[in-house]
Structures are given as C-alpha cells and as structure tokens.
Amino acid sequence: MFRTALRNVLAHKARLLMTVLAVMLGVAFVSGTLVFTDTAGEAFRKSVARSLENVSVQIEPSASAEPLTRELLEQVRDLPGTASATGTASGLVVLSGKDDELLGNGRSATGANHSPGPGGEDPRHPMTDGRGPRTAGEVAVDRLTAQRAGFRVGDTLRLSVDGPVLKKKLVGVFDTDDGNVAAGGTLLLFDGATAEKLFTAPGQYQSIDVTAAPGTSQTALKEQVDRILPEWAVSVTGKEAADTQAQAIDHQTSNMSTALLTFAGISLFVGIFIIANTFTMLVAQRTRELALLRAVGATRRQVTRSVLLEALVVGAVAAATGLAAGIGIAVGMRAALESTGSPLPDGPLIVSGTTVATAAAVGVLVTVLAAWLPARRAAKIPPVAAMSSVHAPESGRSLVVRNTIGAVMTALGAALTLFGESMGSDGKVAMGSGAVLLLVGVFVLTPLLSRPLVAAASPLLRPLGTAGMLARRNAVRNPRRTAATASALMIGLTLITGLMTIGTSVQKTAAEQAAGHLKADYTITMSTFGSLPPDVAETVRKVEGVTAVSPVRDIYLELGGSTAFVSGVDGRTVGDLLDLEFTEGSANALREGRIAVDTATAEEEGWSTGDTVPVVYGDETEDRVVVGGVYEKTGGLPAVLMPLSLTDGHTEEEKDKQVLVLTADGPGEQIRKDIRRALDNSPAILVQDEQDMVEEFSGQLNLLLNILYGLLAMAVVIAVIGVVNTLAMSVFERAQEIGMLRAVGLDRRGVRTTVRLESLLISLLGAVLGIGLGLFLAWAAGAPIVEELDGYAMTVPWDRIGLFLVLAALVGVLAAVWPARRAARTDMLAAIKSE
16 A cells, blocks of 8 residues: 555656645745744844853843942942943934935934943954044944945044934944844944933943953852942843843744744645645546455555555655745845845854754645545545446535535624624734634635625626536536635635735825824924924024924923823914814914814813813923814824913923924925025934825835735745646546537637636635625724724725736636646547546
8 A cells, every 4th residue: 555655646746746836835934934033033142142241240220210320330340250340321323324314224223332441442342443432523333334334434424312413533343243233223332421421421321241350150240249239220140131132032033933934824724725625636536546446455544544645745745845945935034134234143044953843744744634534535435436437426415514514603703703893902802713713614605605606707708608608617516626726715815905905094094194184394303203402493494495383392291180291382383284173263272372172182171162271380380271272183183282382481301202394385305405404414303294204104014014915925826726726626527528528519729718717717706705805804903903093994905906806817817727728638539438
C-alpha cells in the first residue's frame, strides 16, 4: 500500500502540484512571519543589550516625577563601587534637511547630552567621524541620519526644540543602538550644559547611568546606590533594565506575529477546501482502482491509510518548500523596511527549530486533516464498483441535513451580530462571535444558495445558446464542490470588502474631522504635537495677505461647577475661521466677550443662550460668564469656545495648540512660503492647508489598509487555485458527456466557452456572497466605531466593489484557461467508449 500511495503521487503530479502550491503559500506565510518576528526581536534585544552594556545600575525618578539633580549624580560618583556615572538630559529636537524640510518624523526626532568619560569618549555614542560637541554652538548627529540627509562634518544644521530655529555646527557623526534611529528617527547630541538648558534645567537629569568598578557586582552597586537615594528616585540593575526592555520588545513582536499569523490562518483555512477538493477528485478518478484493491483483499483501513499517506507526502513537500519560501519572505520584509528608511538593527536571520517544526506540522497536519474525509469516502467504495464506471450519486438526505445546520448557524450568527451592534462597544464579543458563526453558516449553506444565485444569471446566459445552458447546469451539478470552491473566494472577499468599507468610512470621517469644520486656509501646529511658541499668532498676523488669525489654546478651568478643558480663541476673528452652525445665538457673541458651547454640552448641562455660568480660572479667580450661542456638535470642533479676552491674565503660560489663518486670496504656494519664511522656516512648525491634513490622515490609514489587502490577497490567490482544481475535476467527470457533445456537433470553441462560463459563474457566486457578507459585517462594526470616532458614518466604496466583481470575473476566465483547453482537446471516440 505504501508503494501504491507513492505511485499515485507521481501519477498525478500536475493535480497535486496545485495542492502543494496552496499549502505552500500558507506555510510560507506562517514561517515567514515567525522568521521575521524572531529576527526583529533578537535584533532589538541585542541592540538594547549593547546600549546597556556599560550600565550596571540605572536611576530614574519615581512616580512623583521630580528630576534627578547634579548633587545626587556627584553622590553616586563618590560611591566606592562606582567607576563612572552619567546623567541623561534628552527631549524632542526637530532637524531640517538641506531643503529646509522636516527630516523624518517629528515625534521620533530626539536630542540628548554628550557625556564623555575620562578618555574623552562617550561609550554610548562612539564617534565614527569628527568629535563630540563641546560648546553651545556645536552638535553631533547619528550616522544613519547623516547618510540619509547627506550631512558632513563642518555643515551648519538648522534645528528646533520649541519652535525658534537654532543653527549649530556639525562637529561629529556617531553610531548608536537607539531603536528609534534604526526605525527612521534622528538623534542629535549637545554638550552637557546646552542639553540641560534645552530639555530639563541646569543641573537636572531624567536618568542616571552608573558603571560598576572592577570587582563590584551590579547587585552590590545597587545596594550602595539605594542607601543614598531620595524617596523620589528608584534604581534597577542594568540586567533588570535590559530584561524589562526585552519583555516590551517581546510583547510588541508577539502582537505583530499574532496579527500576521491570523492572516496566515485565513490562507490555510481557504487552502483546506482546495486540498479536500483535490483528493475528492483523485478518489473519483481512481474509483475502479480502489475497488479492485478492495476486491483483492485490501481492507478499508488500508485504503484510508493509502490516501492519507499520499496527503502526508504532499504535505511534507509543501512544508519544505513553504519553509524555504517563508525565509525568502522574511528576507524580503527586512529589505522592504530598509528601503523605506526604517531598517532593523544589525543581526543575523533567525530560523529557529520552533519555526521549522511549526512549518512541518502546519503543512503536514493541514493536508492530512483536509484529506481525511476523501480518504474515508475512498474506503467506502464497494468492490462491486470495479465492475461499473457509474459513480454513486450524492445523498440528497445529507444535503438536507447540511442545509438545516447551515440555516440555523446563519440565523444565529446574524442574530448575535445584530445584538452586538445594538450594544455598541460593549457588544464586541457578541459581534465577533456572531460574525464568525455567520461566515461559517453561509459556507455550510452555500450549496443551497448556489442554485438560486446561479439561476439568477440565466437571463444573461440564454443569448449564449447551448454553451450558456450547459454552463449553468454544470455549475449546480455538484453543489458541494461548487460551494467549497466559491466559499474559498467568498472568505477572502468578505474580509477585504469589510476592511475596505470600514477603512474608507473611517478615512472619510477622519478627513472631515481634520478639516471639515474649518473656514481657515491654513492651520499651524508643531510637528512634535507640542505647544506653539506664544508669538506665532502675532508673527503670522503681520504677513502680507493674511486677513484673519486666531490661536486655539487649551485652557483648564472649572466651568459650571465641573472641571473642563475649554478652547480659548480670538473672539474677534474665530467666526471667520471656524464653520460654526449656530442653533441659538451667533458668532457675534464671541466678539462681545461671551462663550459658545456645542449642542451636546448645552443639553448635558441644561444651558441655553443668556444663561450665566460660574467659572473658576487656574489662578483661583472666580467670575461669571454668559452663554452667547449654541452650535451644532461636529467632529473636530471643541465643546466650549471662550474668548481669550476672558482668560488673559488668568493662566501661567500661554500655550497654543494651533493657530488658524485666513488669507485674502485663499491657499497658495506663495502665501505658504511667506508664512513659513516669517516663522524662519522652522522645521518644528507645520503650515498645512485642508488637503495636507486630509492626506496626513489618509496616508497613515492607507498604509495600514494596503498591508491588510496584501495579506488577504494570498487567500484570494489560493482560492483561484481552487477554481482551477474544481474545473479540472468537472472536466474529468464529464469526459464521456463532452465526447458525446462533440459527437453530436458541439465544436471545440463551444466546449471552451462552456467551461469558461462555468468558471465565471463559480467565481461570481463567491464574489457576490463575499461582498454581501463584507458589507453586512462592516455595517455591524459601525456601532462600536461610532463610540470611538465621533461622527462616523458608513461609506460604501461602490467603485472598488464594482472593481472586485470585475476582478472576480477575470479570475474565473483566467482560471478556466487550462481546463477549457483540456476539455476542448478531448478525443470524442476515446471518451465515448471509456468506462
């Protein structure tokens, strides 16, 4: 039986190759994910270990967040077990490229102090060119940033910490193990006094790194440090600090791995249909052979084992090739990161024993489990079947049972999904369970659904004559197999359609929130998401062509007995800059020194126009303000607008979140340049129009969605393989029928058209079911999203859905190329007399 199984594998190489390909893609996805995440995790762990290599004890502020002082640093240096101690002062520093544009991402642009040891070198930042900074006018930059921007020692760099541009001479380039730099960020080094002035305060640090003297262990040094530490500081050993960071890295890579493996699981789930169909087809082809084996003494168990052994061989080959392809995928992912300017830290490719074992287990188990049912069917073939070529018809009773189970599961899944939708964010578990149950229920019910859906296409097929009629009948001849093939495509399109619809809806809502409430031509913000310098509004107001300016300032106070954040604005101009739809009062109220609130706040507090509300400012000053207007609540607008004329003098610092700008001639490149020039082309300050803000939101979401689409596309590719397999099976089973049709006058072109139309019907069946389910699930997911994203509304991207239908049709046509050619070449005489 072993030799028989191997012979059968070699005898059906072409058919089994498609099964190998389906399993291989899924295994490649799994192994590629494991190799990449293992490689990334190990690279970052080693990077952290190198960065803490000379750190024996690390001191940081406790929860009170009081800064560490120079006095404490000197006390630590004087400990008998200390070889050296270094204070760290760091913060956000935005760097400008040679074109005066922001380099990288402002949130990952950092600066720190250069702390040379007795030998003049900072072991944390070894210089590769030049030297470390020594004066306030000097700076050093990391090697990767210098390479990306084309900086050389001696250049003058333009940078910013809190808005104003600082010009520093580049005196050194250094290497670093900082993960932010490896991910595309920037790191600048200043001399100690300058760093303290910029980021903390003279004589203050955010942390202190201590190196133990020879012969002193980390634990012993920590005990010495703890004796002198004030209550507002804590210490950990270098090993504990490294372990903590390693755990954080493991958590991040684990989350990434889980997400990627989810999509790999979807691909493998789709592949199960392909494998089951393939082995069902092979069993059908070998009915007489298996029956003869039974007739000469083979037991049912031996026949079952023979088919499962074939699956084992196929799974082993798929696992081996999938592992190799997965390693290639991991290398490609690493190269892709490097091409985007976000490389991993240096390190070898990690192919662990666990990854190899997982690839083998996944490939073999998925194949064997999928082949189990066809193997059981093979074992049930009676010896008498060897005397006849007639295939036993499928049991109608089993389809009734299947349809009943499918109907119950579909109804229960839909009910759970609707129940979860009605509960909002509290119904996520019910909605998720319902979505899975609904998807499985529709899959089980697909044989029943296939008949009316295929019948609905009859009017389109009638003009095609005999070929159209035959295609429609063939598509529903074996409903189980048609359902399995269509379901493979359905699952992929359900996920893609649902994610695409949710993504499009979120994108549109976010874009409206970003700029839909603005009349202003430009908004000015900090690239680091910090507060703008207080003089930005006045500076911009003086630019020729600017007609209205208002800062937007977050102010914390007590209003109406409750603490709240209100937005302080220039009451004289804000009506020209914000699109406020007043239900009571008007924007004139803000000009007259009264406040305006949105409809949600007015309803919650019971306020209306003319009401007087008590206010307690941050300096404890008490006053009363008048509600002058109520405007429609929309995403992006603050809940309370208060004229700055009421708050001036009651806040310690004037920190503007943004500045709104209206120009005489609308947005244009020249006025933008004039505004930026007035702000000294500071890389820390962003001047954005409506399109810039929309693109910023859309770009981030598009990147995520494109990654998801790419991952789910693998499931669709596997589904295409399933269509090819199903058509090949259909052609084999209908060899006699095709021969008879050819004998009575159907030409080769008609045969090819019949097979192509059948493929088209199966593909469109899966597409229609997948798109319908995807839209339903996207609608249901809207309820919890509304609670997280105010103003969310479902937007159906009909153009892309139409494109999906066209692509599904194209898939059907392409998948039919080989089976159609094979059917057209059928020898009619040989087919008619075959048994």
